[in-house]
Amino acid sequence: MRAAVLHEIGQDKLEVLDDVEAVGFGPGKVRIRVRATGLCHSDVSAMSGVLPQPAPFIPGHEGAGEILDVGDGVTGLTAGQRVLLCWLPACGACPACRRGQTQLCLAGFMNAGTPNFKRPGGDVFGFAGTGTFTEEVVVDAGCAVPIPDDVPFDIAALIGCGVTTGLGAALNTAKVEAGSSVAVIGCGGVGISAIQGARLQGAAQIVAVDPVESRREAALRFGATEAVAPEALGDAKQRITGGEGFDYVFEVVGRSATARTAYETTRRGGTLCVVGAGAMDDHLQLNMFELFFDEKRILPSMYGGGDVLRSYERAIALWRAGRIDLESLITHRVPLTGINEALEQMRTGAALRTCIEI
Secondary structure (H helix, E strand, C coil): CCEEEECCCCCCCCEEEECCECCCHHHHHHHHEEEEECCCCCHHHHHCCCCCCCCCCCCCEEEEEEEEEECCCCCCCCCEEEECCCCCCCCCCCHHHHHCCHHHHHHHHHCCCCCCECCCEEEEEEECCCCCCEEEEEHHHEEECCCCCCCHHHHHHHHHHHHHHHHHHHHHHHCHHHCCCEEECCCCHHHHHHHHHHHHCCEEEEEEEECCHHHHHHHHHCCCEECCCCCHHHHHHHHHHHCCCEEEEEEEECCCCCCCCHHHEEEEEEEEEEEECCCCCCCCCCCHHHHHCCCCCEEECCCCCCCCCHHHHHHHHHHHCCCCCCCEEEEEEEEHHHHHHHHHHHHHHHCCCEECCC
């Protein structure tokens, strides 16, 4: 089958090959025909080495498709069923799951170190234990989440990661209050979803911050009340909050520099919500006095900070009701052979979300 493969960490282009095979099918597993997958910045971060990932590997973790086959012991799933791929399935038995923090379950990460593809030259890993830049993938049954018939594959793919992450940061983690002031730093697909979440919660001012003009323009269409370049954030803070700082600031870039800016832009007693996935050697520096004196809440948000299955259901319900716009998040569509063009669009900020149609 066809798949887009990164041979070595640090390469900036993928090679679309037709000699890849999905492996590992058996008890507790499902084989899925991927129909649509989103290009997430985490895929690019894994390619560059910011996020740890063994190579060679197939990127992609935000996908949807149809079940081709189910292994022994799998219940509730059947061939032909439409599903989205959950890259972080909950085991239901670990301490995190028992506490209701299923987004912190580590069971899914255990699979990331096991190759689920192969080529004539050897094993190939799937990013985050999935790898959706391919025609077929074999995953644990818990990764396959049934979707209603009225949810298109491209919309389901977005819900599988970016939308759930951004919406959940505003609704689950930060719990944005009505009438509050919000700033969102980084307005790609996840940042735009955080903006939509803040709007749903009734935020009075939502300032979108991004260096790319087209993304700033898009943020206004999705609910931001103002959109500024990073160098204008200080002025916006002064005008909107009287210099005090915003009630909530979302960092959706994954870099210590922007996290520091976000901290300084948050009012005393306000909330900094860290959504971006950054590198292990990129350290955020805070001094102990400001940490104590400012009493700012620093809340990391992993995969939307809540039960992902319930978050999927909520996103679908809000989309059906017209409360969130998911169709407009997809600004580019390409076939698998156009993946490198899509990567360049993401790196330059030209795309909010690219759907790879397979």
